[in-house]
Amino acid sequence: MKIYLKVWRQKDASAKGELVDYTMESVEGDMSFLEMLDILNEDLIAKGEIPVEFDHDCREGICGTCSLQINGRPHGPDRLITACQLHMRSFKDGDTIVIEPFRAKAFPVVKDLIVDRTSFERIQQAGGFISVNTSGQPVDANAIPIEKEFADKAFNAATCIGCGACVAACKNASAMLFTSAKVSQFALLPQGKVEAVERVQNMVRQMDLEGFGNCTNTGACEIECPKGISLENIARMNREYLSASLKG
Amino acid sequence: MNSNIPSGPLADKWTKHKNEINLVNPANKRNIDIIVVGTGLAGGSAAATLAELGYNVKTFCYQDSPRRAHSIAAQGGINAAKNYQGDGDSNYRLFYDTVKGGDYRSREANVYRLAEVSSNIIDQCVSQGVPFAREYGGLLDNRSFGGVLVSRTFYAKGQTGQQLLLGAYAAMNRQIHRGKIKSYTRHEMLDLVMVDGKARGIIARDLVSGKIERHSAHAVVIASGGYGNLFFLSTYCMGANVMAAWRTHRRGAFFANPCFTQIHPTCIPVSGEHQSKLTLMSESLRNDGRIWVPKKIEDAVAIREGKLKPTELKEEDRDYYLERRYPAFGNLVPRDVASRAAKERCDAGFGVNKTGEAVFLDFDAAIMRYGREKALTSGIKEADNTLIRKLGEEVVEAKYGNLFQMYEKIVDENPYKTPMMIYPAVHYTMGGLWVDYNLQTTIPGCYAAGEANFSDHGANRLGASALMQGLADGYFVLPYTIGDYLADDIRTGPIPTDSKEFDEVEKEVLERINKLMSAKGKHSVDYYHKKLGKIMWNKCGMSRNAKELQEAMTEISELRKDFWENVRVPGTADTKNQELEKAGKVADFLEIGELFAKDALERNESCGGHFREEYQTPEGEALRDDENYKFVSAWEYKGEPKDAVLHKENLVYENIELKTRSYK
Numbered sequence: 001m002k003i004y005l006k007v008w009r010q011k012d013a014s015a016k017g018e019l020v021d022y023t024m025e026s027v028e029g030d031m032s033f034l035e036m037l038d039i040l041n042e043d044l045i046a047k048g049e050i051p052v053e054f055d056h057d058c059r060e061g062i063c064g065t066c067s068l069q070i071n072g073r074p075h076g077p078d079r080l081i082t083a084c085q086l087h088m089r090s091f092k093d094g095d096t097i098v099i100e101p102f103r104a105k106a107f108p109v110v111k112d113l114i115v116d117r118t119s120f121e122r123i124q125q126a127g128g129f130i131s132v133n134t135s136g137q138p139v140d141a142n143a144i145p146i147e148k149e150f151a152d153k154a155f156n157a158a159t160c161i162g163c164g165a166c167v168a169a170c171k172n173a174s175a176m177l178f179t180s181a182k183v184s185q186f187a188l189l190p191q192g193k194v195e196a197v198e199r200v201q202n203m204v205r206q207m208d209l210e211g212f213g214n215c216t217n218t219g220a221c222e223i224e225c226p227k228g229i230s231l232e233n234i235a236r237m238n239r240e241y242l243s244a245s246l247k248g
Numbered sequence: 249m250n251s252n253i254p255s256g257p258l259a260d261k262w263t264k265h266k267n268e269i270n271l272v273n274p275a276n277k278r279n280i281d282i283i284v285v286g287t288g289l290a291g292g293s294a295a296a297t298l299a300e301l302g303y304n305v306k307t308f309c310y311q312d313s314p315r316r317a318h319s320i321a322a323q324g325g326i327n328a329a330k331n332y333q334g335d336g337d338s339n340y341r342l343f344y345d346t347v348k349g350g351d352y353r354s355r356e357a358n359v360y361r362l363a364e365v366s367s368n369i370i371d372q373c374v375s376q377g378v379p380f381a382r383e384y385g386g387l388l389d390n391r392s393f394g395g396v397l398v399s400r401t402f403y404a405k406g407q408t409g410q411q412l413l414l415g416a417y418a419a420m421n422r423q424i425h426r427g428k429i430k431s432y433t434r435h436e437m438l439d440l441v442m443v444d445g446k447a448r449g450i451i452a453r454d455l456v457s458g459k460i461e462r463h464s465a466h467a468v469v470i471a472s473g474g475y476g477n478l479f480f481l482s483t484y485c486m487g488a489n490v491m492a493a494w495r496t497h498r499r500g501a502f503f504a505n506p507c508f509t510q511i512h513p514t515c516i517p518v519s520g521e522h523q524s525k526l527t528l529m530s531e532s533l534r535n536d537g538r539i540w541v542p543k544k545i546e547d548a549v550a551i552r553e554g555k556l557k558p559t560e561l562k563e564e565d566r567d568y569y570l571e572r573r574y575p576a577f578g579n580l581v582p583r584d585v586a587s588r589a590a591k592e593r594c595d596a597g598f599g600v601n602k603t604g605e606a607v608f609l610d611f612d613a614a615i616m617r618y619g620r621e622k623a624l625t626s627g628i629k630e631a632d633n634t635l636i637r638k639l640g641e642e643v644v645e646a647k648y649g650n651l652f653q654m655y656e657k658i659v660d661e662n663p664y665k666t667p668m669m670i671y672p673a674v675h676y677t678m679g680g681l682w683v684d685y686n687l688q689t690t691i692p693g694c695y696a697a698g699e700a701n702f703s704d705h706g707a708n709r710l711g712a713s714a715l716m717q718g719l720a721d722g723y724f725v726l727p728y729t730i731g732d733y734l735a736d737d738i739r740t741g742p743i744p745t746d747s748k749e750f751d752e753v754e755k756e757v758l759e760r761i762n763k764l765m766s767a768k769g770k771h772s773v774d775y776y777h778k779k780l781g782k783i784m785w786n787k788c789g790m791s792r793n794a795k796e797l798q799e800a801m802t803e804i805s806e807l808r809k810d811f812w813e814n815v816r817v818p819g820t821a822d823t824k825n826q827e828l829e830k831a832g833k834v835a836d837f838l839e840i841g842e843l844f845a846k847d848a849l850e851r852n853e854s855c856g857g858h859f860r861e862e863y864q865t866p867e868g869e870a871l872r873d874d875e876n877y878k879f880v881s882a883w884e885y886k887g888e889p890k891d892a893v894l895h896k897e898n899l900v901y902e903n904i905e906l907k908t909r910s911y912k
Binding site: 012029030045049051053056057059063078085117121144146155161186189211224244 | 293374
């Protein structure tokens with residue numbers, strides 16, 4: 001396959017970026033999208049040019065490191081996968097592919113396709129935990145049975161990989177799906193209920209401070225989420241937040 | 249070698265040790281700094297716990313968040329001797345299975361402690377909100393893993409590692425929020441700084457600005473994972489590297505058993521030259537999947553050429569070789585045994601994909617079995633095969649859905665309809681920095697935890713034990729043992745970073761970077777990494793022999809020389825530069841690769857993941873030599889890897905009788 005690429009190049013955080021054209025002469029369908037970029041970079045190094053920097057690590061769809069906006073969609077055209085699981089067989093000979101970093105005010109570009117997602121870190125630090133110290137004598141794991149329905153829902157919320165596709169997909173660059181996934185996981189479990197009020201207030205406050213937009217229920221985040229995190233979680237966070245506000 | 253194992257009966261050692269070691273009072277902990285390098289399960293859990301205790305912790309990771317460490321990719325589960333299933337499990341059995349599974353090359357006292365704290369790990373994680381799988385009664389569910397006869401593995405679908413890491417990450421976040429952990433992300437440790445013979449800090453590089461930084465502390469914990477990426481193709485993440493551990497080794501820490509590497513039997517086979525990494529299919533699949541190749545070579549050829557579909561092959565024409573060779577454990581033999589058996593069949597010409605390096609993992613029998621059970625429990629009396637199959641596929645999807653989906657995305661075949669193809673791949677390194685019972689390396693004040701140390705898995709790790717060991721080290725072992733050392737440091741005060749020791753190490757680090765940047769050759773870093781990977785896989789892989797190991801040592805040494813003269817690193821060192829990051833990592837792989845081959849050459853026996861062709865039974869099973877090789881090889885750095893000096897830690901078995909490992 002011959003593929004035409006338009007890749008966002010930006011020297012550093014303060015530089016002005018631009019789309020640069022590259023042509024890939026022999027792309028195979030079994031290559032992953034990132035392996036295609038590896039080959040582009042090998043070509044650039046051989047020519048004495050600076051390779052394209054992009055974030056990636058596990059290459060099996062679980063670490064949430066890759067942050068590519070491919071033809072306008074986070075992680076590309078396929079559903080329920082990250083860019084590293086996208087294979088070139090999803091494209092055809094002669095296609096033009098535009099590759100940009102995730103775009104959001106709260107995700108400034110570091111270099112080329114790499115963005116800074118430390119805003120997500122600070123949201124988690126504000127309350128994404130249960131306050132329990134490590135000790136040799138905690139409660140036995142089976143002392144509190146948890147209804148399977150809630151355990152499964154908590155698990156589904158917990159599968160968020162923190163990639164930021166939800167933010168990149170949202171026209172408001174809202175982080176509601178990301179934040180609500182953690183709030184929901186703990187709100188659904190007896191261990192998490194104790195601090196539920198403080199948690200939702202602190203995490204939402206931090207989310208707003210970071211400059212993420214508001215949620216207008218377009219649902220793009222759910223569609224683009226590589227782990228299929230449900231909008232239900234946003235509804236649950238809104239309920240948690242409202243009830244926390246009433247409790248003062 | 250003094251491993252500092254406490255005296256007394258095995259089951260009492262850890263309690264006795266905890267009672268006897270020195271403690272640091274809470275007010276003094278505030279004056280003590282600890283650096284933790286790596287924030288996976290071991291580093292993350294250690295950092296959180298040390299900060300809870302009151303120490304000032306600095307963590308370093310190359311990722312943009314601690315949540316992305318590769319512990320996240322562990323799929324199948326975590327072992328614990330809870331005996332919730334009432335199937336006869338106990339601390340002793342977990343201990344025994346782990347020592348046996350490691351082919352009697354691990355330290356009894358360490359492994360017993362691991363089994364002893366395993367239950368606490370599950371309790372701790374549940375209290376943190378880790379959503380383990382549960383049964384309808386609301387209690388925790390278990391499944392089986394290879395090499396054992398009980399169900400002791402706790403899991404969270406196919407993402408156990410992610411959920412456990414997010415638990416440790418949340419515990420870290422709580423401490424970051426309190427200001428007790430300072431988290432340095434996108435940072436890389438480039439060297440260890442020693443003052444008066446003690447580890448007192450590190451030199452790190454800010455990967456965004458390229459700035460070289462000095463960080464001091466009273467103790468340094470290396471929890472930077474394993475070195476399997478030296479094979480180029482592996483199930484490791486792309487960024488995994490040995491730099492922190494290897495730099496520590498170069499400063500005097502002994503490196504133990506480098507040749508003990510785990511080759512995991514169930515990975516998606518290599519598809520072509522462009523491939524950058526291999527993907528693991530969880531060992532849990534072997535609970536239900538049956539592994540086979542055709543019995544007749546002509547059928548294997550026909551399948552390879554696409555003339556015959558695997559589903560068309562009759563039952564009697566299939567060779568379920570694990571069930572045939574190991575009737576007691578069948579498809580659930582340990583990883584090393586399963587990997588070698590696959591290689592044996594493929595080498596004999598029975599491989600089933602284009603390259604001839606793949607075997608089938610077939611769920612058909614499980615689908616039909618589950619389907620019949622589901623039909624009965626749903627009250628459907630006369631279900632036909634189509635309905636049974638449909639019901640069975642739903643059960644299998646609930647159990648392994650995400651793994652099947654991942655397989656389909658990568659291979660473009662539907663594993664519900666046609667058997668999966670799998671082949672062994674490099675997955676884990678049992679070797680690592682030598683540590684004593686306290687997890688201290690041979691450098692005072694420098695500790696190693698998780699995969700970065702060598703301690704608990706001997707020559708082969710059992711499935712679902714890596715998560716257990718990482719969290720045991722970080723949550724329950726290191727926080728005690730490090731206090732014993734730091735009790736002497738309460739009057740030391742902050743360690744200055746403007747000393748001559750920091751000056752000297754920083755100067756060496758800068759010289760190394762300049763050397764990498766100034767080699768203006770014609771080959772990229774990946775060119776060298778791929779070449780190294782080929783040497784390792786062909787000559788130091790699933791089976792090894794003296795001649796090829798000697799060749800490997802020479803070839804790696806020559807490749808290293810070529811690398812330093814001819815590697816091309818574009819860009820500059822004072823900005824974000826991923827090629828420079830890779831170059832530093834590959835430079836270290838080119839050193840440890842040679843030590844790896846040397847270690848494999850010196851160990852004239854077959855044990856666990858280390859299979860020497862010269863030492864095998866007539867049936868092709870591993871032939872261990874307990875008389876001459878019942879020791880840990882701990883290597884001391886002396887310049888070139890080939891000049892490393894061997895120190896032996898003799899392994900003493902007081903509670904387990906050494907036997908030939910049999911899974912028949």
